[in-house]
Amino acid sequence: MSTNNRILFLFFAGLLLGGTSIAPAAAFDFFGLFGSDDAPPPPSPSALPYSLDFVVAGEDKDLRQVLKDASTLQSLQGDPPPDAPALVSRAEADLPRLIDALWGAGFYNARVTINVAGAPLQIQAQRSNAAIQAADVYRARALVPIEVQVDPGHLFALRDVAVVDAGTNRPFPPSELPPRVVKIEPGDPARSADILAAEARIVDHFRTQSRPFAKVQDREPVVFHPAQAMDIGLKVDPGPRAGIGPITVQGLENVDPAVVRSFIYTEPGDPYSPAALASMRKSILQIEALSSVRIREAETLDAYGNLPLFVDITERQPRVIGASVQYSTTDGPAVRAYWAHRNLFGGAERLRFEGNLFYLTEDGGEPDRDEDPSWEDLGGRFRASFLKPALGGTRNDLLVDGLVERDRTEGYTSRLVNGTAVIRHRFSETFSIQGGIEIERGQTSDILGQIDYRLVGVPVSLSYDSTDNPLNPTEGMRLIASVTPYPEFLGSSVPITVARGTASAYFSLDEEARYVLAGRIGLGSIVGADLEDIPANRRFFAGGGGSVRGFGYRTLSPTFLGEPIGGRSLLEASVEARIKITDTIGIVPFVDAGTAFASSYPDFDEDIRVSAGLGLRYYTGIGPIRLDIATPLTREQGDRSFAIYVGIGQAF
Structure with missing residues (x-):
């Protein structure tokens, strides 16, 4: 059995035999795909x-x-x-x-x-x-x-549909209750489920209009059996308009309430809306020390016409430890372990240590079986990070990271020590900016030679994320952009400025999000030095998981004597159609494209490399399990015929 086939077999076997024991079964149901009968x-x-x-x-x-x-x-x-x-x-x-x-x-x-x-x-x-x-x-x-x-007889139809204000007994004007909200109309099937759905839409509509107590006060269906018809009357009480009132945080035992309040961007007096409450809950859950957030609404308005809110919080266990093993036909084997404390000093401070160990291959694939393993063939990455959210109860966070790494790709080998300290300011639950200082010392070797370097820079970045789910987004967009100058007067041995940006968007074609279109584009640029003077690990490469699937990891770039040497600019793009076949099974056809360029801006002197593939998704409570198989469409000598990727969460 080939290596690729073994990977597929073990992946499916692991999913199908995920328990510790196997019981006899009368029938086999592949993830519920074919249904089951008792x-x-x-x-x-x-x-x-x-x-x-x-x-x-x-x-x-x-x-x-x-x-x-x-x-x-x-x-x-x-x-x-x-x-x-x-x-x-x-x-x-x-x-x-x-x-x-x-x-x-x-x-x-x-x-x-x-x-x-x-x-x-x-x-x-x-x-x-x-x-x-x-x-x-x-x-x-x-x-x-x-x-x-x-x-069953004949299907009854709606004959008259009346939606009136319970206070005045008059129909709502279209400007106050648009027909697209009610949806049901004379001639539609007289299904109770459709009527109940219309009621829910009406209530949701008025709640989005800052009316938290909207309700259907009375429902009056009248069935005419000889005419095979139904008249339906709905009396709706939209309730008063309200703002958001005082917000009370409850349930905290070890976490400072000021930290939680810094992640609440809604202020008393802001218009009430279910979307504002959902955003509040999503924002608070960004605090890693918390496991659940429930927002309750008061039953009456306060003296100012606002609705008091109660935020009930459950904390997580502060310590967490984990490990994982992964394998890619293009990137080789790797193991990872981490330990974290999510509430170090009582202010939701997170301290995390993470170590990675991986096989350093010459070509990005599996080890050469004809050679004995050597410690020289092992690469590693150790990272320590510290996060102090809500400095002084503000919306400013301190992030400190340290990294020690030894790596090898098809194009270069590298050793480095890196330290970064930044302050992040959160404008809202979706938008933030950060800036700080970065210091790195390292050594890289490739076909162009060896470079011993020192970089001291001032990284500045912004992040915008309006997606509905971090692991399985179905709507919204993400934007991450950064620029880091490494000027000589700060001590950099190679004066360069590195800019990079990635944008992705997600669009659902139906209300149930069973059909989702997703797209991503990435750009990068380095200015200030010639290509051969830039450390190889700082140059741009494309290829591999998270980039252009189907090609080797960091293999797409300008070449010298047949070896990839990296570029000073980057262009990547991906398009996916995420299609759910059942509630738990989905397929994802995709196309990736990209490469790196020798110039500081994409000039298309290099050929854009393109790949296509098909993914399988198994949707779980924590996110989709992902299996992608990709093949290069613009294959050149040395390219693999296909590559397999396994992970948790969508590819982007």
Whole structure:
């Protein structure tokens, strides 16, 4: 079996056999992709199992599924009753449930009969002793046959839809309640689910208009059986407009409340809206010392017409330790371990130590099996970071990082020590800027020679993130841009200025976000020195996971004597279509493109390298598990035919 095939086999085996034990199974369900049925147990003297069949006039499959979802005969089929009276009682209890389900689907003239071993049961009829006797005959012999016969009749339609103000009993003008919010109109199917959805939209609409107490005060449906129609009247109380009132933080035991308040950007008196509350919760959860945030609304307005809020918080365990092992067909094997304290001094300070150990390959792939392993072939990265949020209760955070690294790519080897200290200012939950100082000493070697260097710079960056989920965004955009001058007068041996920016956007094509388009573009530029004077690890390279998938890690750049030497500018782009097949399974076709250029700005003297691939996503509570297979479309000599990437979260 080839290495690539082994990786695929182990990946799927790990997902499918993720538990510590394996139990016998009657059927195999691949992540729920093909659905599953609770088969009844075999006949026995101690119980009365049954077979179940739904026969719907017109063979409406969707309606048949609605009935099955409402049926206790269906949901409890794997737990048979002990005797015939209990079985008949279960079937009789299903009759009103099925009628309610049919009415909810808009079939108000529906008729339902349940045949238990050939004996019919009907709603509002006395218990059928014949059904009990007929069912008892099957004990310990065979499954009791139960058939649900449904004649739904005609689908009723809405005839009149009236949405009025409960206070004035007058219809809302379109400017106050647009028809696109109500959506239901005369001629639509008279489904209760559609009516309830319209009510929810109406309430949500008024709540977004700063009316926290909006509600549907009364619902008046009138069904006309001969006309097969329904009139529906909704009396809506929009409630008063309100602002956000005092915000009370509760539940903190070890974290300074001032830190939490610095992450609340809403001020008392700001207009109330559900979106403001959602943003508040998302912002507070950026504090790593907290595990959950719940925002409760007061039941009445205060004397100023504002709505008081209560923020209930649960703290996390302060210490965390973790480790991981990963493998890529282009980047080789690697292990990672980390330890962190998320509330070091009681102010949500985070101290984190992280170590990485990886195999240093000459070509970005797996080790050469013909050579004995050597310590010289091991690379490593050790990072220590400290975060002090909310300095003095403000929206300013202190971030200090230290890094020691030994690395090798196809183009160069490097050793370095780096230290950075910055102050970040948060304008809102989506936008921040930061600036500070960076010092790095290192040595790089490549085909152009060896460079011993010292860099002292002033990094400045900004970040904007309006996405709805960090690991699986379906809407919004991200923007990260930075510029760092390393001037000679500060002590830099190579006076350069490095600028880089990445932007990504996400657009959902449907309300359930089952179809999402995602795009990313990255740019970089170095000015101030010739290419051969810039340390190799500071030059731009493309290729590998997170860049142009399908190509080797940091292999796309200008070359010298066939070796990649990096460039002074960078262009990368990716487009993905994220398609959910089920609630847990998705596929992602994608195209990546990019390369680095010798000039300080992309001049397209280098060929743009392009790859395409297909990804598999398994959606979990913490984020999607990602498997991507990519192949170069503009392949050159030495390029691999394909590459495999495994991780958690979307590619970008």
